[in-house]
Amino acid sequence: MIKPALPANEAERLAALHRYRILDTAREQEFEDLVTIARTLCGTAMGAVTLIDQDRQWFKALQGFESEQTTRDEAFCAHAILQPGQLTVVPDARQDARFCGNPAVVGEPNIRFYAGAPLLSSDGHALGTLCVFDSAPGMLDADRASALRALSRQVGRMMEMRLLRREIDHHHREHAWYEARLAEYYQQLEQTNLELSEQTRTDPLTGLPNRRALAAAMSASIERAVEGPPAVAIVDIDHFKRVNDIHGHSEGDRVLTELADVLRAQFAGRGMAARFGGEEFVILMPGTPLHQAELQCHYLREAVRLLPIGLPLSVSIGLAAHRAGETPADTLRRADAALYQAKAQGRDRVVLAD
Structure with a gap:
């Protein structure tokens, strides 16, 4: 097992993460829904929205097993954020030097396959991931990889909306422009979620129902x-x-x-x-x-x-x-x-x- 390195811009990254004030907040159905869609599209038993804090990995949404957080040194997603522009795919964790001795690999939940799409802040910092994982080795084809990246962008947009909503509340909803912008974000999110949900019922090659x-x-x-x-x-x-x-x-x-x-x-x-x-x-x-x-x-x-x-x-x-x-x-x-x-x-x- 190899401990993840720190990003070169770690101080700025942590500042961006804390700006969202999302750590240690309650679970929210909107995040759980995107994890459900991601797991369904990719065919995995487990999935999560993770955020990488200074010394821990915290779960905003988690499906497939129960946990609130893990140490950062053991987090697959702490490796994934080192490549903000890429999808990290681990076909078999037992064959990967970074994870072969990881407690989550050799013990519960026995992770073998992992795919994580970084969650990017508005200024480009990788804050965590939308990830899917399973206890059996696996791979992602190009369509599922593209869908997972699209879903991660939706998680980022939801975080931006939460931040915007707080700003609106802070100003006592005095500015109608903010309200219009929030409504626009929600409309875009609902439309994208509808399209992504439809993908789970449509064959990508023929366009027929699956x-x-x-x-x-x-x-x-x-x-x-x-x-x-x-x-x-x-x-x-x-x-x-x-x-x-x-x-x-x-x-x-x-x-x-x-x-x-x-x-x-x-x-x-x-x-x-x-x-x-x-x-x-x-x-x-x-x-x-x-x-x-x-x-x-x-x-x-x-x-x-x-x-x-x-x-x-x-x-x-x-x-x-x-x-x-x-x-x-x-x-x-x-x-x-x-x-x-x-x-x-x-x-x-x-x-x-x-």
């Missing part, structure tokens, strides 16, 4: 099944691995986005199409009789065959209607079994579940 959004929509459709139970189809691109192997992953991504456009156009207003993972998509058709759903799946299959993408493309589809007493997962399992039958029977076909 598995999380599908699960919520299926549950709602089953509860509201006034016009009959929903039908669910699982769509799989035939021989998709060959596309990636022969033409490359960029061409594979193009095929996925083209299919997503077909699904979006065909089921807009009459259901929901979501990316289930890899080359699999799920179509949710609320209140749709099975024979009508089957016909729509055949239309989809023909539309895919006619796509002008320069590659032969077909899909196999497993279709199931929700049964009373089934969970959404049960219905999906029956549709998946039907999909495997479609593949076994030669692909490029629609098979109804038993």
